[in-house]
Amino acid sequence: xxxxxxxxxxxxxxxxxxxxxxxxxxxxxxxxxxxxxxxxxxxxxxxxxxxxxxxxxxxxxxxxxxxxxxxxxxxxxxxxxxxxxxxxxxxxxxxxxxxxxxxxxxxxxxxxxxxxxxxxxxxxxxxxxxxxxxxxxxxxxxxxxxxxxxxxxxxxxxxxxxxxxxxxxxxxxxxxxxxxxxxxxxxxxxxxxxxxxxxxxxxxxxxxxxxxxxxxxxxxxxxxxxxxxxxxxxxxxxxxxxxxxxxxxxxxxxxxxxxxxxxxxxxxxxxxxxxxxxxxxxxxxxxxxxxxxxxxxxxxxx
Amino acid sequence: xxxxxxxxxxxxxxxxxxxxxxxxxxxxxxxxxxxxxxxxxxxxxxxxxxxxxxxxxxxxxxxxxxxxxxxxxxxxxxxxxxxxxxxxxxxxxxxxxxxxxxxxxxxxxxxxxxxxxxxxxxxxxxxxxxxxxxxxxxxxxxxxxxxxxxxxxxxxxxxxxxxx
Numbered sequence: 001x002x003x004x005x006x007x008x009x010x011x012x013x014x015x016x017x018x019x020x021x022x023x024x025x026x027x028x029x030x031x032x033x034x035x036x037x038x039x040x041x042x043x044x045x046x047x048x049x050x051x052x053x054x055x056x057x058x059x060x061x062x063x064x065x066x067x068x069x070x071x072x073x074x075x076x077x078x079x080x081x082x083x084x085x086x087x088x089x090x091x092x093x094x095x096x097x098x099x100x101x102x103x104x105x106x107x108x109x110x111x112x113x114x115x116x117x118x119x120x121x122x123x124x125x126x127x128x129x130x131x132x133x134x135x136x137x138x139x140x141x142x143x144x145x146x147x148x149x150x151x152x153x154x155x156x157x158x159x160x161x162x163x164x165x166x167x168x169x170x171x172x173x174x175x176x177x178x179x180x181x182x183x184x185x186x187x188x189x190x191x192x193x194x195x196x197x198x199x200x201x202x203x204x205x206x207x208x209x210x211x212x213x214x215x216x217x218x219x220x221x222x223x224x225x226x227x228x229x230x231x232x233x234x235x236x237x238x239x240x241x242x243x244x245x246x247x248x249x250x251x252x253x254x255x256x257x258x259x260x261x262x263x264x265x266x267x268x269x270x271x272x273x274x275x276x277x278x279x280x281x282x283x284x285x286x287x288x289x290x291x292x293x294x295x296x297x298x299x300x301x302x
Numbered sequence: 303x304x305x306x307x308x309x310x311x312x313x314x315x316x317x318x319x320x321x322x323x324x325x326x327x328x329x330x331x332x333x334x335x336x337x338x339x340x341x342x343x344x345x346x347x348x349x350x351x352x353x354x355x356x357x358x359x360x361x362x363x364x365x366x367x368x369x370x371x372x373x374x375x376x377x378x379x380x381x382x383x384x385x386x387x388x389x390x391x392x393x394x395x396x397x398x399x400x401x402x403x404x405x406x407x408x409x410x411x412x413x414x415x416x417x418x419x420x421x422x423x424x425x426x427x428x429x430x431x432x433x434x435x436x437x438x439x440x441x442x443x444x445x446x447x448x449x450x451x452x453x454x455x456x457x458x459x460x461x462x463x464x465x466x
Contacts, residue, residue, distance in 0.1 A: 001320070002321060003303055005367065028363045028364055029363050031365075032324055032362065032364070035322040036362060045367070047367060049368045101345075101433050102358065102430070102433070103345065103351055103360045104363075106358060107363065107364070189433030
């Protein structure tokens with residue numbers, strides 16, 4: 001096995017182009033488990049720890065995305081996302097705070113979740129919910145490619161990266177409304193999600209975002225649930241009034257989220273349980289975020 | 303490959319390191335630092351917790367080659383020759399928070415970090431900080447006692463320093 005230690009991003013891209021099968025390693029929280037248990041023996045490891053720009057984030061405006069965007073370096077650890085970005089990336093920071101344990105959150109990052117593309121990765125539901133205009137910056141010696149989050153996940157632990165590409169950053173619009181994340185596990189720490197759900201209100205364009213984790217071959221959104229709720233909120237003027245959504249619509253939203261999943265029975269839970277839990281989490285996260293939204297309307301009016 | 307880094311304040315060098323080897327293996331088997339324990343090898347138990355550039359991490363999940371030119375502080379580096387045991391270590395002894403001792407090194411490093419960041423943690427802060435460290439003997443109550451004791455001693459010694 002080779003151990004490649006590029007000092008700069010350009011060196012990393014060159015190394016990946018030369019060794020397309022090299023496995024990138026940053027926090028190591030997934031990669032090292034594979035190595036420790038000898039489940040995977042790559043020809044080379046490509047260590048990204050020396051590339052400081054991967055651990056930085058910046059805010060700005062970008063083509064194809066409305067409003068302010070956080071460009072989150074692929075290796076910014078979850079601990080820092082929760083500490084530094086809990087406002088602009090509310091959903092992701094709540095999700096990030098449920099990853100593993102404090103030690104894992106000091107190392108694990110969104111780039112790792114995306115690279116591994118496990119349906120159970122905690123970042124995915126939050127990224128999907130944050131909007132269809134979330135983009136993964138995939139870079140290679142050939143240039144930069146922006147991959148829309150909806151096109152990124154293509155199969156179980158498979159993403160749409162080319163063999164010579166590395167994840168440089170993720171561009172995530174700053175939250176324009178309340179966001180939430182919920183996850184089912186046997187305890188609060190060190191849990192691979194039985195299933196998870198991310199939800200975001202987008203009052204600026206009158207849409208809502210959803211993200212389902214661990215209940216389909218890939219992370220996925222629930223398009224019909226999103227459409228149903230967006231129509232409901234618009235037709236009843238609820239964005240303006242901040243009125244109650246009501247139990248019938250909340251119930252229906254939960255059912256549609258549950259119907260969008262295609263879960264399996266496995267050691268962590270049954271398909272039926274996952275469907276049930278998704279409906280519960282969908283109703284709860286909707287209620288939490290809507291309460292937060294109506295409170296913000298009221299305090300703005302006061 | 304050869305890996306050169308700083309362990310507990312002194313430069314060290316490990317030779318013939320396998321490229322897929324963990325920092326934990328290198329510390330224990332090549333550098334004579336067996337304080338960090340090897341239990342789960344998948345980041346579940348926290349027994350191998352060490353500081354890497356000042357942040358506590360599971361050393362079983364760091365590739366040895368990743369620590370080249372960096373600073374690692376293990377449980378062996380908490381005590382020093384001048385002052386003896388770290389207050390966290392003394393509190394674990396005094397509170398009886400050690401039974402088989404296997405989880406203790408990880409708990410000590412993680413508690414040390416907690417009290418550096420938050421000298422007076424609430425019980426929920428303590429539980430959250432130690433949520434990635436498993437102990438199968440004590441039921442955690444004595445460990446909670448030890449962290450509270452270390453916190454109280456740290457705060458009283460800080461305030462006595464201020465009053466002097």
